[in-house]
Structures are given as structure tokens and as C-alpha cells.
Amino acid sequence: MIHVPRFITGPFKPNSLFLEDAEYGRALDALVKAVSDVLITSPDGGRIFLGRRKVHPQPDWWYMGGRAKPGETPQQAAARVMRRELGLQLAPARFEVIGSYSMIWAMREQPPAEHGTADISTVHHLVIQPEEEAAVQIDEKEYAESRWFHPEEVLKGEFHPILKQALRDLQAKTTYKALQQAVQQGDEDSRLATLARAFVAAAQESMLPAERGVMQVDFDEASRKYAVTLQEES
Template sequence: MFQASLPHHDTGGFTSHRKFLSDKEYGEALDCIVKACSDMLLLSPDGQLVFLGKRVPDWWFVGGRIFPGETPVQSCRRLLQRELGLLVEPERFTTVCAQSLAWAMREQLPKEHGTTDAQFVLSLMLREDEMGKVVLDPKEYSESQWARPEDILSGSYHPALKFAVHALLARRKLQALQVAVSEGQDDGRIAELARAFVHASMHSPPSGRSDYQLSARELDYECEVVTTL
């Protein structure tokens, strides 16, 4: 579950030749590739709330497709500026987790061909002065909310979102352990924090059908989610 970062290895000096694709061309591309996405868990300044955006088909991360040659952090910075109007320093992002996604429906025709993603999740704690600057892109989100991590874990949210929140909370346990070690705290305290981290890091989502039901009126679509480990 845990990586300190998401390394980007450029072998030979890659140059992007990305170009605009029509909906038809993009749909054909989606039939043949797994697209990479960088998604974010945006946190309130005190770290107690997670920002969620309502987009087709449900509450989701802030983020989107990674462009060729971008690192996940570079992609997050671009998407954050485009979708919420914020420009932040790259060192403020923290690695959370990675997971794969498959969707039986998509926006591009033919919708029933679906799409597949490789998702990299990072977190970012917003500053007080940034909270009031958040401007939603109406083309991407119909509404937004701030939710407590525990409410996401106990509520009706996609298993991918819940897994990322679990990973976020476990990483906090790891960070507390790292601080204790660097500060030379007593062995009893370090052992306590180590046990808490190990316990949190052992979480895996239940394999099989989820209780969550995805319902997308815009796509005239309702379905279940099956998780494979």
C-alpha cells in the first residue's frame, strides 16, 4: 500500500506528440488502451475534511487524465489549476495509493464500450487563504462537499474512494511514527505508533460485490461494483 513517492523514469528524453482527438477518435483509443489518471484527496487546513466533487456518475476525487510525459504531480497541478483555479507548489503533494478501475459505461459513443483507468492518488492539504479561492469548473462538477474521512468510510461511496481514504489515514499513522523516530522519542511510544501503523496498513477492501450501487441518471445507468484483489 505504501510508497514514499511516485517515481517518473524518463528513458532517452521523451517528447510529447499529444494532439486533439475527436470524440470518435478518442472513443476508439479508449477501446485499445488503459488511460492513466492522477486524482487528489484535497484536505482542509486542519486535515479533518476531504473535498469531493459531484461529477458523472457520482461523488469523486478531483483529478483526471495524465498527459503524455507528465508526472502524476505535474498532472495534479495542471488539473487543480484548471478545475479549481488553484496553483500550488509540487512539493506539497503526498503519495496516497494506486489502483485500477474499469467502467462499463463512458461518455463517448458507443457508451456501452466503457473505459479502463490506472489511477494514481495524491493528497494535498489546502491553506487557509486557498479555501476561499476554490472555484469549481462547471463543466466538470455539478456540486461539491467537504466530508469527514470517517463519514466517507461509513457512507455510500465508491470502493475506490474508500480505499484511498483508508490509505490516507494509514499514511498519517506512518508519518506520526516517522516523526517519533526522528525526534528520538522513547521506545515505548515508537512501538505504540508502529503497531498503530501496521494495523492501519493491513486494510484491504473486501473482495467481491460491494454494497455500493452506482446510479447515473445522466447515462440512464445503474450497476454494482465488484472488487478484485
Template sequence: MHVPCFTTGNFQPHHLFLEDAEYGRALDALVKAVSDILVTSPDGARVFLGKRKVHPQPDWWVIGGRAKPGESPQEAARRNIRRELGLDIPPSRFEVIGSYSLTWAVRAQAPADHGTADISTMHRMVLHAAEESRLKIDEKEYADIGWHTKEEVLAGDFHPVLKQAIRDLQVFELQKRLEEAVDQEAEESELVALTRDYVAAVKASRFDQGKVHVDFDEKARTYVSSCLPGDSCGQ
């Protein structure tokens, strides 16, 4: 999975700050591009999530946020990590694992019930122990941060997008292992076993075209998802 960045002509960004009222009008008219990051432990067994305070997702979520014109997805991910965790990570360490279309019924900007819509490029970034000791949480955004095992997220009350991102991450990791085995000219039996694991992971992560409706109980912090009528949905 990758998201190439093409710049046609001599594009020059003109970044500006929008007041809340103007930004709210923009949200009514536009779909935002966001760069999100699924931070993992070096062994890949755990993911690092933040418990957000604000809408559109006041619960456990990945690190990330809006992209700015002219940024590649990786450059936006780098800026978002710097803003939210205080770490400066080279763009090359952000590896794309998926892309998701997200709509939310509630947003932070008035009128809150107009909601917002995003196209998220999801990255994997491995967090090293030395970096973890230096990170600084953005207390305006997050009430808590912490590690969760992949199994905990897949089995627990977490947003379905987090579950999908972990399934896609497992596909990504198996593809890497398979590529390394081919490069190292591994035994045929190992290649066959890895290929079977990879195909099984692809099937588990497969998402057919369609829309999934997610009901979120903010007080109980529970999720119920269902396929919308007339749509064909995968996992």
C-alpha cells in the same frame, strides 16, 4: 508510497487533441493513466470532494483527470487541480498515497456503453484556508463541491475506491507521524503505540489481489460491492 518518474532518452511530448470519435476508439484500445487528488483539510479530518455531472463517475469523487505523455504524476495532478479548481499548486505538495486499477461500464464518449479503464495514481494535497477562498469550480464537470469527514465517507454511500483511498491516507498519515517520532527520538512507549496504530491501519487498508465488482444505482446514488467469483479480495 511513491511513483518514481523515469525518462529514458530525449523524450519530447507531442500533445494533440483527439475528436470524440477518435478518442472513443482510443479508449476501446488503451488504459488511461490518471492523476487524482484526495484534497484534505489542514487537520486531516475532512476530505474535499466534487459531485461530478458526467460519466464515468456521476457522483461524489476526487479531483483529477487524465495524465499527458511526459508528465510526472505530480505534474499531471497540478494541471488537473488548475483546470478543475483554478488553483496553481506546486508539484511538491502532491504526495502519493495509492495506485488503483479502475474499469467503468459507462463513459461520456460514444459509444457510451463501451466504458473505459484507468490506472489512477492517488495523491494527498492539503488545502489551506486562503486557497479555499480562491478556488473556482469547473461547472462543466461538477454540480457541487463540499467537505466530508473521513468517517462520513467510510460509513456512507460512497464509491468503494473513495473508502480505500481514505484507508490508505490513514496509513500514510500514521507513517509520517511514526517517521517524525523516530527523527525526534521520542520515548519508546510513544514509538510502540504509534507502531501498533500503524500496523492496525495497514491491516485495515490491506487489499489482496483480486477484482471487486461495484454496482452503482445512479438514481438512488447507492453502491453495492462484491468480490468476483474466483478472486480473493481484501477490505
């Protein structure tokens, strides 16, 4: 339903380069960085795995994820980040794109912290199996804790609106895949109509926030509470 096409023009070769914090901070002032984030679920979709980050730009419950490197596909970046943050060796093909999101943050880890940062995030869906769940080794430098949540806990609780948006988008994609499978199997028209209505309802729920405008998010770190207001796009 959603994917990230890739076009390589000319004989591109990535150059490995490490930036010290001061230099990286200057780059963040000038550039929008690309990140690959991962929404992890159990096989039945009834649980969502999140980590509580220690540092800005999002010192709260969040995806596993991080910056993409030049030359990587979003899926390759996601697989690399999973090795670093969870200790899991996973094939890039297992990461299914949910959507692309524009994120602007008032704070960042690198000084000057108050200059903030701007990201374009490709969020992926990853299903992990019980044996993989048992092998998870969370990166304690990045995350204070990690745990599983029920989807409704995230949708109705104190979580960043982007997490909720990605979850709604995943639900819409899941209903679309069920409809697609039913069409391919030649299911009865009544079954197709039911699935089509479910998909339209999920898609409308998913698109509603974006259609209203820009979400202004205020986060109180002390209470870990979110306040969201909608602004018209200028």
C-alpha cells in the same frame, strides 16, 4: 512510504495532440489511460473536499482529477488538473502520492458510451489552506456541486469504494509518518510502540479489501446507492 519513480529513456519530447470524441473513443477501446486524482483535505485532516461529477464514468461524488498527458509526472498532471477544475495554481511538489489503483468502468462519456473505459489512477493527497479554499472556483462543466465531508461520512456512507480505499490508505500513511517522526526525534520506546501498533492496525485495515480479491461495484444512478461484492482474482 509510496512514490512513483520516474525513468526517462532517451531524448523524449512530448507531442501535443487533441483527439475528437470519436477518435478518443477508439483510443479508449484499445488503451488503458493514466489519470491523476487528488484527495483534498483540510490542514487538520478533519475534512475531505469532493465534487459531484455530472458525467460518466463516475456521475457521483469523486476526486478532483483527470487524464495525464505524455511526459508529465503524476504530480505535474495533478497540478494542471487543479488549475482547470479548481482555479488553483499549486506547485507539483505539494501533491503526495497515496497509492495507485486499477479502475474499470462499464460506461463512459464518449460514444459508444457502453464500451466503458479502464484507468490506472495515481491518487494524491493535497492539503489546502483556508485562503486557498476561499479562492476555489469549481469547474461547473464537470461538477454539479462540491462540499466538505468528515472522513467517517465517506468511510461509512454511500461513496465509491475507491474513495474509501484511498482514505484508508491515507490514514495508514499518516500513522507511518507519525512513527517515522517519532523515531527521528528519539522518542521513548513506549511512545514508539504505541505508534507502531497504530500503524500496523491502519495498514491491515488498508490492505484487507485488496487481499480479499476484486471488488465488483454496482451503482444505481437514480438512488445513488452502491452494492459491492468481492470476487476472487482469476
